[in-house]
Amino acid sequence: MAAPMADKGASSRPPSAISPTSINSQRRNFTFDDKPKSVRSKGMSTTSESAAAAAASSPITRENVISPSKMKQRSRKAGNKLKSPPAPPRVKTNSRDSRDDRDSNRQPTPTSPTRSTPRASSSRKSSGGGTPSSSSRPPTTPRSGKKPSKQTPLSVDKENKESQSVASAAAALLLPEEETRHSRLQKKLLSNLREPDPSLADLLSVLTDFEQTSHLRRVNACGAIKTLTLHKANQIPLARTRGVVPSLTSVLCAVNATEEERTRCINALMHLCVPEENWKLVYLFPATPEALARNMADRYPQIRYAACLATSFLAKKNRREVIGNRLLMYAMARVLEVNKNGALDRMSGQDRKVFVGARLCVLKMLLHLSKNRDVSDALARTESIIGSLVCVASTMELAANILCIAILTNLTRHPDNAYHLVYKIPDLVSTFVHHIECTSTNPFDENAECAKCALYALQNLSCTGNCRQELANTPELLGNVTKAAFRHDCPEQQLSALHTLKNLSDDPFNLVTMTNTPGCTATLLALANNDPSCSSPRSQRSPCSPQGDISKQPSTLKDNNIMAQYLACDTLATLSHWLLTLSATRKSNNIDMNRRTFKQSTWEAWN
Numbered sequence: 001m002a003a004p005m006a007d008k009g010a011s012s013r014p015p016s017a018i019s020p021t022s023i024n025s026q027r028r029n030f031t032f033d034d035k036p037k038s039v040r041s042k043g044m045s046t047t048s049e050s051a052a053a054a055a056a057s058s059p060i061t062r063e064n065v066i067s068p069s070k071m072k073q074r075s076r077k078a079g080n081k082l083k084s085p086p087a088p089p090r091v092k093t094n095s096r097d098s099r100d101d102r103d104s105n106r107q108p109t110p111t112s113p114t115r116s117t118p119r120a121s122s123s124r125k126s127s128g129g130g131t132p133s134s135s136s137r138p139p140t141t142p143r144s145g146k147k148p149s150k151q152t153p154l155s156v157d158k159e160n161k162e163s164q165s166v167a168s169a170a171a172a173l174l175l176p177e178e179e180t181r182h183s184r185l186q187k188k189l190l191s192n193l194r195e196p197d198p199s200l201a202d203l204l205s206v207l208t209d210f211e212q213t214s215h216l217r218r219v220n221a222c223g224a225i226k227t228l229t230l231h232k233a234n235q236i237p238l239a240r241t242r243g244v245v246p247s248l249t250s251v252l253c254a255v256n257a258t259e260e261e262r263t264r265c266i267n268a269l270m271h272l273c274v275p276e277e278n279w280k281l282v283y284l285f286p287a288t289p290e291a292l293a294r295n296m297a298d299r300y301p302q303i304r305y306a307a308c309l310a311t312s313f314l315a316k317k318n319r320r321e322v323i324g325n326r327l328l329m330y331a332m333a334r335v336l337e338v339n340k341n342g343a344l345d346r347m348s349g350q351d352r353k354v355f356v357g358a359r360l361c362v363l364k365m366l367l368h369l370s371k372n373r374d375v376s377d378a379l380a381r382t383e384s385i386i387g388s389l390v391c392v393a394s395t396m397e398l399a400a401n402i403l404c405i406a407i408l409t410n411l412t413r414h415p416d417n418a419y420h421l422v423y424k425i426p427d428l429v430s431t432f433v434h435h436i437e438c439t440s441t442n443p444f445d446e447n448a449e450c451a452k453c454a455l456y457a458l459q460n461l462s463c464t465g466n467c468r469q470e471l472a473n474t475p476e477l478l479g480n481v482t483k484a485a486f487r488h489d490c491p492e493q494q495l496s497a498l499h500t501l502k503n504l505s506d507d508p509f510n511l512v513t514m515t516n517t518p519g520c521t522a523t524l525l526a527l528a529n530n531d532p533s534c535s536s537p538r539s540q541r542s543p544c545s546p547q548g549d550i551s552k553q554p555s556t557l558k559d560n561n562i563m564a565q566y567l568a569c570d571t572l573a574t575l576s577h578w579l580l581t582l583s584a585t586r587k588s589n590n591i592d593m594n595r596r597t598f599k600q601s602t603w604e605a606w607n
Contacts, residue, residue: 189284193242200241207247207265210256222251222264229271239278245269245285252291259300266295266303270310279317288314293327296362297334301354308335308358312365319375323382333384335362336392356397363403370410380417386425393431394438398446405435405450409457418464422471429474432457436480448490455484455496462503472510478517485568486523491560498527498567505574511582514575521575527568530561 196204206213206221213221225248228234238244251257251265269291273282282288292314295307311332315322322328338344338359344352366389369379380386386408393404408428411417421428432454439451458481461467471477484490484497501524504510514520 185280186284186286189281193240194237196241196243201243204243204247208250210254215258215261218251219258219260219264222261222268226264226268226271229268232275235272235275236277239272239275239281245272245282246287248272249285249287249291252295253287259303262295262298263300263303263306266306266310270306270313273310273313276317279314283314283318283321289321289325289328293325293331296328296331296358301351301358304335305354305358305361308361308365312361312368315365315369319369319372320378323369323375323378329382329384332362332366333388335359336385336388339392339395356400359396360400360403363400363407366407367403367410370407373414376411376414377416380411380414380420386411386421386428390425390428390431394434394450401447402449402453405432405453405457408432409453409460412457412460415464418461418467422461422464422467429458429461429471429477433474433477433480436484437476448493451484452490452493452496455481455493455500459496459500459503462500465507468504468507469509472504472507472513478504478514478520482517482520482523485527485564488561491556491564494564495560495567498564498571502567502571502574505571505578508578508581511575511578521572524568524572527564528572530565 203221203224206217207225210218225244229238248265248269251261252269257265269282269288272278292307292311295303296311298304298307311322311328335358338355344355347355366379366385369375389404389408392400393408394401396404408431412421435447435450435454436458439445439447458471458477462471478501481497481500484493485501487494487497501514501520505514
């Protein structure tokens with residue numbers, strides 16, 4: 001018989017949802033309850049001792065005493081509610097599991113006060129908390145119609161943990177707000193598409209039907225759509241026609257599509273991506289990212305180049321979505337590493353030119369993405385892209401090398417990326433040092449732009465306090481930066497190198513490292529004592545000097561020399577401050593170590 005104030009949801013809980021521990025705790029609370037004797041009413045005749053104990057467990061029993069007739073009526077109603085079909089058979093595993101299952105199958109008697117546990121309450125909420133008969137009935141599988149075996153609480157917890165891990169991984173890929181916004185835009189897009197005319201609908205049906213139509217007819221249909229997309233007047237209306245973009249992407253994602261079909265479809269999709277009005281629209285179709293990623297890594301050069309060009313157009317208005325798509329990032333990394341193991345040397349001249357053009361297209365797209373502050377942190381933590389950029393740096397042609405170093409330099413502009421780039425990306429700092437070293441002997445060579453970008457990157461990284469010691473201890477970094485600081489022919493490199501030395505000197509632990517670097521202190525002293533009014537005559541024809549009116553260049557160079565002298569003096573003052581601080585920390589009982597005497601001491605000198 002259930003207590004008057006017991007939890008109604010717990011009494012309606014199916015037997016399978018009650019764990020053995022909860023029943024044992026209920027039985028223990030019921031047996032060792034010391035309140036029944038003190039709360040019994042004298043005129044109350046109970047049917048059993050368990051009913052009295054159940055009534056006594058309520059916190060307001062002293063105020064509301066229920067008569068035996070009403071208690072019997074409630075016991076009958078509770079007994080009717082607890083009637084349920086027998087549980088399905090179970091496979092016995094061991095004696096301990098069978099004992100636990102036997103305890104879990106035992107139904108709570110109406111006289112026992114049921115107490116809800118956290119696991120039982122969660123199972124009630126998952127079952128709906130409605131009618132008890134529907135919650136206690138075991139479900140059936142949709143295919144076989146058989147009743148599944150009862151799951152133990154351990155298996156239920158395991159499944160819950162797995163589902164939670166999958167949900168957390170999905171949430172990490174795309175934020176809920178962005179996902180809701182993206183889905184909302186997709187629904188709006190699909191609802192506003194216009195219907196195609198009969199002739200275009202026939203062409204689209206031929207594209208998607210791989211079983212009923214022949215290969216020649218499909219190729220002709222692909223060519224017809226490509227011809228339609230060539231005209232600028234058709235590009236915007238076709239992108240907003242229902243079925244055009246999905247038909248093209250279905251052919252591009254199909255495994256049995258031939259090279260000719262995919263070539264014509266990717267060119268048609270690339271034509272649709274040219275207008276700026278279509279950049280956001282075309283990417284919202286569900287299969288567009290997958291189609292582009294598949295064809296960016298294609299072995300046919302024309303297909304790869306068209307896919308890279310189409311992606312570069314769409315990335316201008318879909319920065320976050322492009323960087324968050326792993327398929328696109330892996331495809332770009334594969335395009336960057338096209339010359340892995342000397343693959344370009346084994347190609348023909350025409351194919352090599354197309355593959356190099358596709359790589360240059362991806363580098364320009366990444367350069368555009370790296371200039372955006374909102375996506376800089378996400379791009380810096382994309383391991384496939386950053387690893388490929390570091391791997392191919394200084395191994396490509398000059399234009400591609402400049403773009404590669406410029407991308408890495410733009411990533412250092414975000415302060416939150418400094419620690420990750422220095423400690424998590426191997427060989428990144430060494431890559432910058434290598435580009436500075438390549439231009440140390442000849443400042444007028446073509447690699448001067450790469451060296452300038454590398455110095456800018458080191459200047460940004462040295463502004464972060466926890467990266468200064470790691471940078472100062474990098475082999476050949478201080479030596480090459482010191483040589484760049486004495487390069488009067490390239491004022492931009494000189495000032496950036498001096499800024500880097502000044503930032504590194506702000507850490508007192510770099511005092512010994514900088515003073516032990518050959519030429520570091522001597523270069524700073526020479527620049528500090530340099531006359532700003534004099535400038536090198538060669539600097540006026542330097543390729544690194546600022547462009548513009550020749551009459552204004554001497555004044556600009558004079559300003560640069562003044563700034564270089566100031567930075568050198570500031571760095572020397574910082575180093576001397578750490579030396580003075582180090583000497584002042586030592587204390588003696590009789591001598592004031594912080595006071596300078598300016599006296600000479602001799603050893604038994606004669607007057």
